[in-house]
Amino acid sequence: MGTEPRKLCPVSWAHRPANMMNRPPLKVVSGMPILGPFAENWANVQRFQAREGDLLIDTYPKSGTTWISEIVDLILHNGDNKKTQRGAIYERVPFLEYAVPEMPTGTESLNAMESPRLIKSHLPVHLMPNSFWEKNCKVIYVARNPKDVLVSYYHFHRMAIVHPDPGTFEEYLQKFIEGKISYGSWGDHVKDWWKIRQQRNILYLFYEDMLEDPKCEIRKVMKFLGTDLSEDVLEKIHQSTTFKAMKENHMANYRTIPSTVMDHTISPFMRKGTCGDWKRHFTVAQNQLFDEYYEREMADTDLTFHF
Numbered sequence: 001m002g003t004e005p006r007k008l009c010p011v012s013w014a015h016r017p018a019n020m021m022n023r024p025p026l027k028v029v030s031g032m033p034i035l036g037p038f039a040e041n042w043a044n045v046q047r048f049q050a051r052e053g054d055l056l057i058d059t060y061p062k063s064g065t066t067w068i069s070e071i072v073d074l075i076l077h078n079g080d081n082k083k084t085q086r087g088a089i090y091e092r093v094p095f096l097e098y099a100v101p102e103m104p105t106g107t108e109s110l111n112a113m114e115s116p117r118l119i120k121s122h123l124p125v126h127l128m129p130n131s132f133w134e135k136n137c138k139v140i141y142v143a144r145n146p147k148d149v150l151v152s153y154y155h156f157h158r159m160a161i162v163h164p165d166p167g168t169f170e171e172y173l174q175k176f177i178e179g180k181i182s183y184g185s186w187g188d189h190v191k192d193w194w195k196i197r198q199q200r201n202i203l204y205l206f207y208e209d210m211l212e213d214p215k216c217e218i219r220k221v222m223k224f225l226g227t228d229l230s231e232d233v234l235e236k237i238h239q240s241t242t243f244k245a246m247k248e249n250h251m252a253n254y255r256t257i258p259s260t261v262m263d264h265t266i267s268p269f270m271r272k273g274t275c276g277d278w279k280r281h282f283t284v285a286q287n288q289l290f291d292e293y294y295e296r297e298m299a300d301t302d303l304t305f306h307f
């Protein structure tokens with residue numbers, strides 16, 4: 001928590017052909033579907049050397065990764081939101097498995113970064129590079145109810161052309177249930193991290209709790225990080241990480257990415273930020289089908305979600 005903001009490796013989008021990542025097909029690595037370009041750097045991801053003091057933020061996509069990342073960076077900078085303006089969220093918290101042609105990969109950005117590092121990943125437990133466990137790194141995991149994840153992920157597919165075409169909502173729902181989307185099965189992801197949370201250094205949070213009582217969840221993060229910030233700083237962090245504040249914050253809202261890559265006019269990255277938007281998307285029949293899937297998935301766990 002020094003006075004200097006943590007240093008960055010800035011990412012430049014200057015010379016990139018507009019259609020470079022036009023909906024490439026998914027690839028399968030170690031049994032898991034992943035974005036085609038990400039698969040190209042897989043060997044480097046598995047060989048990645050975590051360092052003591054690294055903090056990993058892991059989620060299934062669309063579960064509040066950006067939100068918790070902003071909160072953690074603010075905590076580490078004593079709530080000073082000028083310091084968190086030093087770079088875009090993907091520069092401040094590099095994405096471990098990120099790889100697109102002609103850009104520094106996540107592993108390259110991280111290798112060049114000074115410790116202590118914040119690292120974002122969507123990898124399931126069994127595909128985490130071993131070094132994270134060897135170095136006993138702290139992990140913050142955020143889970144979100146799968147109906148809202150599905151809706152958010154569907155719109156993310158529409159706006160970010162690194163993803164395959166999601167098809168209709170009905171078609172996408174089917175793919176989600178079958179785990180035929182990037183990062184595979186939602187159920188296995190949330191359950192596997194839940195299972196190991198007590199054996200490892202893991203803080204397991206829920207998106208819905210963060211919405212309901214943000215200050216309480218921010219306090220949990222502070223305690224986990226071993227920081228003791230005043231109520232004033234806590235309030236400042238809370239105000240800087242409301243949905244409205246983050247939607248307007250260009251260093252958090254992905255608006256710095258060219259619109260040929262992420263088109264916010266199709267659907268903004270900071271879209272709704274609520275619990276229950278799925279009700280505006282699911283038909284009665286789709287909801288019934290999904291409830292059956294959820295019952296099957298969650299039959300062997302005590303993990304539960306708020307919808």
Ligand code: A3P
Pocket residue numbers: 059060061062063064065066067148151152153155241242243244246269270271272273274277
């Ligand atoms: P919606 O698409 O449902 O709005 P991720 O960062 O893991 O990709 O997750 C993105 C989701 O988190 C989006 O959900 C986004 O709007 C939501 N989100 C981001 N910042 C948030 C905040 N401060 N408060 C509530 N939701 C937030």
Ligand code: EST
Pocket residue numbers: 021061062090100122160161162257261262
């Ligand atoms: C992929 C999955 C995910 O859950 C979040 C993000 C955020 C950053 C995205 C990346 C992704 C997919 C690839 C990009 C990247 C920003 C630019 C890059 O092309 C769209």
